[in-house]
Each structure stands twice: as C-alpha cells, then as structure tokens.
Amino acid sequence: MASIFSKIIAGEIPCYKVAETNDFLAFLDINPNAKGHTLCIPKKEVDKLFDLDESTYDGLMKFSRTVAVAIEKAVPCKRVGMTVVGLEVPHAHVHLIPLNAMEDAQFIKKESLSSEDFETTAKAIASFL
Numbered sequence: 609m610a611s612i613f614s615k616i617i618a619g620e621i622p623c624y625k626v627a628e629t630n631d632f633l634a635f636l637d638i639n640p641n642a643k644g645h646t647l648c649i650p651k652k653e654v655d656k657l658f659d660l661d662e663s664t665y666d667g668l669m670k671f672s673r674t675v676a677v678a679i680e681k682a683v684p685c686k687r688v689g690m691t692v693v694g695l696e697v698p699h700a701h702v703h704l705i706p707l708n709a710m711e712d713a714q715f716i717k718k719e720s721l722s723s724e725d726f727e728t729t730a731k732a733i734a735s736f737l
C-alpha cells in the first residue's frame with residue numbers, strides 16, 4: 609500500500625508545499641514542533657533513509673540543505689536542525705526544524721497553527737528558494 613507521503617506526491621492528499629523537483633518534495637509537517645517545520649522526501653518510496661540508493665540519498669541531502677537555507681531566511685530562529693525518525697511514516701524523510709530552544713528538537717512541544725499560518729509560512733520559505 610502506498611505511504612501517506614506517496615499519496616501526497618500523487619496529489620491524492622493535500623500538503624503545504626515548499627519545494628519540488630523531479631525527484632524530491634518538501635512540505636510543512638502537519639503537526640509541527642515549531643513554525644516552519646518541514647519534511648523533505650524522495651518521490652521514490654523507500655521506508656528507511658539509510659536504505660536509499662546512494663544517489664537518491666545524496667540528492668535528498670542536497671535538496672534538504674537548499675530548503676534549510678531558505679527556512680533560516682524565512683523563519684526567525686537560531687538555526688535549522690535536521691532530524692531523522694521515521695517511526696510514524698514508513699517513507700524516508702528528513703525533518704528540518706527551526707530551533708530556538710532544545711525542546712524544539714524533541715518532538716514533545718507541538719505548535720498549533722491555522723491553515724493560514726501554514727500557507728503563509730510555506731510561501732515565505734518558497735520565496736527564498
């Protein structure tokens with residue numbers, strides 16, 4: 609069965625898109641640790657990040673770096689952190705999280721955002737790409 613992220617790629621489920629290439633997609637995490645929390649995924653569905661073929665893995669890291677630089681320009685934060693978990697969605701992804709405090713990296717404090725907040729944030733990040 610296709611992962612929820614493959615359904616997003618196929619356009620069957622909506623997302624707040626930040627960036628897209630032929631091979632990768634970045635969109636806002638729907639349950640963010642902080643405003644601007646973004647997920648970068650390969651369009652190729654593979655469960656675990658380190659099972660990706662080397663070219664897709666390298667491409668995902670390059671794509672994630674580009675998106676992280678844009679997040680840092682668009683969202684006030686001390687820095688952008690990168691985390692890989694994958695316990696919830698079995699489709700390799702990188703979390704890019706604007707950090708102001710250690711709790712922002714810990715997946716315990718969640719930010720409640722309106723759909724307008726999500727839309728504005730996605731557009732703001734995209735404008736720096």
Ligand code: AMP
Nearest residue numbers: 612623636637638639693694695696697
């Ligand atoms: P994990 O697999 O543990 O790295 O966590 C998966 C992440 O995907 C969580 O932070 C969720 O909030 C996020 N997530 C799950 N479904 C969606 C969705 N439809 N749109 C955006 N983010 C999602």
